Amino acid sequence: MAALDVRIAAVNVMLQMQSDGGSLTRLLPEAQSQVAEKDRALLQVFCFGMSRWSRRLSGIVDTLLTKPLKRKDTDVYLLLQLGIFQLSHTRVAPHAAVDTTVAAVKHLKKPWAKGLVNAVLRNYQRREDELVSMLDEPAALSHPPWLLARYKKDWPLRWQEIVEQGNLQAPMTLRVNQKQLTTDAYLEKLKDADIDGVRVDAVPSAITLESPVSVQSLPGFEQGWVSVQDAAAQKCAMRLGDGAGKRLLDACSAPGGKTAQAMEQGNWRQVVALDQDPGRLARVDETLQRLNFTSNYELHCADASNLDTWWDSTLFDSVLLDAPCSGTGVIRRHPDIKLLRRDNDIEKLVAMQRRLLTNLWQTLAPGGHLLYATCSILKDENEHQIDWFLQQRSDAKAGQLEQILPGEQGMDGFFFASLVKS
Ligand SMILES: C[S@@+](CC[C@H](N)C(=O)[O-])C[C@H]1O[C@@H](n2cnc3c(N)ncnc32)[C@H](O)[C@@H]1O
Numbered sequence: 001m002a003a004l005d006v007r008i009a010a011v012n013v014m015l016q017m018q019s020d021g022g023s024l025t026r027l028l029p030e031a032q033s034q035v036a037e038k039d040r041a042l043l044q045v046f047c048f049g050m051s052r053w054s055r056r057l058s059g060i061v062d063t064l065l066t067k068p069l070k071r072k073d074t075d076v077y078l079l080l081q082l083g084i085f086q087l088s089h090t091r092v093a094p095h096a097a098v099d100t101t102v103a104a105v106k107h108l109k110k111p112w113a114k115g116l117v118n119a120v121l122r123n124y125q126r127r128e129d130e131l132v133s134m135l136d137e138p139a140a141l142s143h144p145p146w147l148l149a150r151y152k153k154d155w156p157l158r159w160q161e162i163v164e165q166g167n168l169q170a171p172m173t174l175r176v177n178q179k180q181l182t183t184d185a186y187l188e189k190l191k192d193a194d195i196d197g198v199r200v201d202a203v204p205s206a207i208t209l210e211s212p213v214s215v216q217s218l219p220g221f222e223q224g225w226v227s228v229q230d231a232a233a234q235k236c237a238m239r240l241g242d243g244a245g246k247r248l249l250d251a252c253s254a255p256g257g258k259t260a261q262a263m264e265q266g267n268w269r270q271v272v273a274l275d276q277d278p279g280r281l282a283r284v285d286e287t288l289q290r291l292n293f294t295s296n297y298e299l300h301c302a303d304a305s306n307l308d309t310w311w312d313s314t315l316f317d318s319v320l321l322d323a324p325c326s327g328t329g330v331i332r333r334h335p336d337i338k339l340l341r342r343d344n345d346i347e348k349l350v351a352m353q354r355r356l357l358t359n360l361w362q363t364l365a366p367g368g369h370l371l372y373a374t375c376s377i378l379k380d381e382n383e384h385q386i387d388w389f390l391q392q393r394s395d396a397k398a399g400q401l402e403q404i405l406p407g408e409q410g411m412d413g414f415f416f417a418s419l420v421k422s
Contacts, residue, residue: 006039007104010046011078017051017336018074024051024336049085050078052142052167052335057081059139060131064120076113079104083121087128094125142167146343147328154379158405162377165407166331166338172212173410175205175229175257177264177291183207186226189219201409203238205265206231208410224291229257232329232375232404232414236320237261239371239400239416243268246317251304251360254280256287258322258373263293271297272316274304305352305359315365323353325374325381329406329413350380357389361396361421369399370419375412377405382415395422 004012013031016022024047031047032040050057061080062068069077083101086092092100098121105114124131138145141163151159174197176186183205190197195217196210208231215221215228236258240248243266250259253273263271275281278301285299302310304321326346327337357372364370374381382403390396399418406413 003036003039004034005104005107006035006043006046007079007082007101008107009035009039009043010050010082011075013043013047014050014054014078014081015074017339021340023340024048024334045090046082046085048169048335049089050081051339053085053089054081054142054339055139055144056135056142057084059135060084060124061120063131063134064123073110073113075108076105076110076117079108079113080117080120083117084124087121087124098122098125142338144338144341147338147341150343150346150378154377155405161407162405162413165405166335168332168407170230170330170332170412171410172209172228173200173231173234174207174209174218175227175234175261175264176207177225177227178205179264180220180223180225180292186219189225193217193219200231200411203231203234205237205261206234222290227257227260227287227291229261230330230333230412230414231409232411233257234261235402235404235414235416236322236371236373237265239418240266240318240320241369242266243318245269247272247314249316249319249360249363250274251319251321251356252323253299254284256284258320259284259297260287260291260293262320263288263297264291268296272300273297274300274302274310276301276303305355307359307362311363315368316363317365317368319360319364319368319370320373321356321360321370322373323356323381325349325353325376326378327375329375329377329404329415332406333412346378346380350385353381353385354388357385358392361393361419364421366395366421368421370421372415372417372419374415376415377403377413382417386417386419389419396420397422 009031013027016027028047032043035043086097087094102114102118105117143163151162155162176183195213197207200206200208218226240262247270248268250273253259254275254277259273273284281299281301300310326349327334331337390398397420399420401417404411404414
């Protein structure tokens with residue numbers, strides 16, 4: 001089958017995201033298999049860029065169209081956004097951006113749209129500064145109004161910085177498997193492979209790369225020397241302790257970044273990892289095998305909050321609840337969150353987090369430690385959640401709390417709270 005035009009493939013991904021709410025993580029691999037191999041990276045740049053800048057791009061297109069397009073012509077509307085994205089945010093030469101976008105119209109079988117796309121893109125080139133100055137706040141900042149309102153309420157002095165960071169691309173950070181080699185030894189391996197990277201302060205296992213590379217080009221990736229994981233997430237195992245002789249429950253474990261890290265950095269007697277999504281749980285197994293862990297772990301596909309379905313009543317010394325959350329701390333890595341999440345999702349997530357916290361607390365031994373973590377920066381999912389829990393449980397005491405905001409030391413936004421059972 002002939003390869004699909006990369007611009008049309010990008011439009012299709014965005015159309016599908018709108019129609020069935022699919023994420024880029026799910027939609028992109030399938031779309032990449034439909035374009036020529038040389039276009040796969042470009043397709044990713046287009047889909048991430050169109051998601052990241054969607055609100056701004058549609059604000060500009062709306063101003064430039066003399067009358068709105070019909071719903072059935074959303075493909076043309078998205079192609080216009082892609083053209084403007086290339087002109088405003090890529091190094092594609094402007095004439096090439098316009099020509100290739102106009103040329104892509106033929107695949108839509110809407111000959112009337114060719115002149116429109118040409119006119120709109122040329123008009124944009126002439127009026128760029130004026131058009132940008134006319135945008136309302138959500139379009140200018142390319143964030144949905146509900147999220148801006150929450151950021152302003154939760155972070156009155158820092159919301160602008162958060163938004164700015166949310167529109168950047170995240171760096172690629174590695175976690176060196178301390179069971180196999182030291183971080184310094186791996187830095188040497190990277191140097192030999194001509195890959196530049198630097199250590200991250202206060203996260204001993206982390207190396208941030210100067211520019212992203214494919215995992216296949218990382219020395220020793222298949223042998224399990226290294227994994228890809230943001231430095232903020234790597235703070236998790238540091239908080240779980242050395243695990244010596246203890247049992248750990250990782251209640252929401254997939255795809256396994258923190259399970260693997262806990263096993264690399266601790267000497268747990270046993271690790272039990274759960275996830276309710278079978279496909280994602282399979283990835284935990286793949287990861288642990290790549291990292292050469294063959295024993296002292298168990299994987300169960302289960303709803304962690306439904307103890308009757310998986311728990312044998314043996315208490316755990318430590319519980320990690322890396323809870324399902326809004327992902328607002330990782331928007332720079334998953335810009336589609338800005339398109340897919342709705343304000344009323346937060347309330348549902350808060351309820352789910354409370355159910356998980358309340359039920360998992362029962363599995364923790366007295367004197368044990370539950371680490372609650374989210375990749376959210378919304379207080380309702382984080383510190384308010386901990387306040388609520390402490391009011392419910394007289395046997396819970398709060399230990400260390402940490403909120404990392406996106407971009408701090410280059411890290412993702414993350415929240416950790418330690419709860420100790422008396
Ligand atoms: C934030 S992700 C976990 C990331 C993982 N800890 C890591 O570091 O790779 C949340 C996970 O929770 C799972 N999940 C959501 N609700 C759950 C539940 N009730 N029981 C078990 N797993 C659940 C989701 O399938 C998802 O894989």
